[in-house]
Amino acid sequence: MSTVLVTGANRGIGIEFVRQYAADGARVLACARVPGAATELLDIAAKSKGKVTVHPLDVASAASIDHLVQELDGQPIDILINNAGVYGGDHQTAHNLDYETWNRTLAVNSIGPVRVLLALLPNLKKGKDKKAIAITSGMGSTTNHDGAALIYRSSKAALNNAMHGLSLSLRPDGIIVLMVHPGWVKTDMGGRNASLSPDVSVAAQRKLISALTPKDTGRYLAFDGREIPW
Ligand SMILES: NC(=O)c1ccc[n+]([C@@H]2O[C@H](COP(=O)([O-])OP(=O)(O)OC[C@H]3O[C@@H](n4cnc5c(N)ncnc54)[C@H](OP(=O)(O)O)[C@@H]3O)[C@@H](O)[C@H]2O)c1
Numbered sequence: 001m002s003t004v005l006v007t008g009a010n011r012g013i014g015i016e017f018v019r020q021y022a023a024d025g026a027r028v029l030a031c032a033r034v035p036g037a038a039t040e041l042l043d044i045a046a047k048s049k050g051k052v053t054v055h056p057l058d059v060a061s062a063a064s065i066d067h068l069v070q071e072l073d074g075q076p077i078d079i080l081i082n083n084a085g086v087y088g089g090d091h092q093t094a095h096n097l098d099y100e101t102w103n104r105t106l107a108v109n110s111i112g113p114v115r116v117l118l119a120l121l122p123n124l125k126k127g128k129d130k131k132a133i134a135i136t137s138g139m140g141s142t143t144n145h146d147g148a149a150l151i152y153r154s155s156k157a158a159l160n161n162a163m164h165g166l167s168l169s170l171r172p173d174g175i176i177v178l179m180v181h182p183g184w185v186k187t188d189m190g191g192r193n194a195s196l197s198p199d200v201s202v203a204a205q206r207k208l209i210s211a212l213t214p215k216d217t218g219r220y221l222a223f224d225g226r227e228i229p230w
Contacts, residue, residue, distance in 0.1 A: 002129065005029040005077050007059055007116060008084030010038035012187035013135065016198035017081050018044060020206060022052050029077070031057035031068065033084075059084045059112030060104070065119045076126035079209065082113035083135040087189050088151035102151045109155035114162050117177075124175060131176045131212055133205075134163045138181040138222065143229035160220055160230070167218030176212050179220040180205055181228055196223075 004021045008014040009030035018030045018041065028051060032038040035054045045052040055071060058064040059082075088105035091098035117124075117132050124130055139149060140156025160179050167177035185201045186194040204223040220228045 002026045002078040003029065003076060003127065004079045004081065005031065005120065005123075006081045006083055007031045007057055007113075008033075009054075010034075010041045012189060013182055013185055013198055013202060014081075014083045015041055015044070016202040017083065017206075018052060020199070020202050021079075022048055024206075026051070028052045029055055029072070031055045031084075033058045057084075057116075059116055060107040062115065065115055069119050072120075072123060074126070075123060076128075077120055077123040078127040078129040079131045079133065080117060080120060080124060081133050081135065082116055084112065085109050085135065085189070088149070088155065092149050092151040094147075094150070097150060102154075105151050105155045106158065109152075110158035110162065113159060114166065117163075117166060121170070121173070121175070125173055129176075130174050131178070131209060132163075132166075132170075133209055134159055134177070134179045136160055136163075136179040136181055136220070138228055140179075140181075140220075141228050141230060164218050164220075171214075171217060174214065176214055176217045178209070178212060178216060178218075180208065181220075181222045183223045 004026050006014050006017045009018050010032035018028050022028050030052055035056050045054050057068050086108050089101045113134050136159055137156045139153045140160045163177050163179050182201045183196045184190055184194040185196045201223050
């Protein structure tokens, strides 16, 4: 049985990863910033016969990450899904830029996933798959930049760059690092006009993840396997 850890697991793409991996028989460590408020996730966990457990995790807090490491007590993790993310608000243009929110967005979207991966590295090294997935965005592509969404785009570009760096430095440990764009997905972040449902996006991402081999480490791909230009 595989063990999968998902961050931001209380809604959107994260909770769909929990549902699908659990349905597939995996053990799922579902992390949420405020577990007490994660009603839907707690319900999934309650019905899972112990396969899904819920853990508090704020990816922007070093103390919270340390607490998770203690709680997991060295148990192996096969697949890490660094999914938690924020969009960065409405003031993201050259003419209206909110620097405070930018700082906060970098902490959640760029620094948080790196800190989570490195804190859980001992657990991943003990796992069978050794796959560290960062849910990024096509908006992290500098090639495809349109001048808008400065905060969100730069936070995902920084995430991609840092994860690419980790893919190189962790290659000797056999860790496979992948940046995945989930597509435009109907969630609180993606909105109701998005083109994909969470179940379709996550099913495609899981297929991509299961087919990964060490030669894929450091790639930046869309959910359907399409290469995204940096
Ligand atoms: N939806 C799309 O179209 C789309 C497209 C490209 C990329 N993405 C990426 O996909 C990922 C999931 O997005 P989504 O669409 O599912 O968004 P969402 O519905 O807004 O969910 C975001 C999740 O991240 C969690 N989160 C935010 N800040 C956190 C923190 N500091 N610590 C821990 N968890 C935190 C949220 O928890 P709370 O409920 O506690 O806030 C929530 O569970 C994100 O990385 C996003 O950038 C989404």
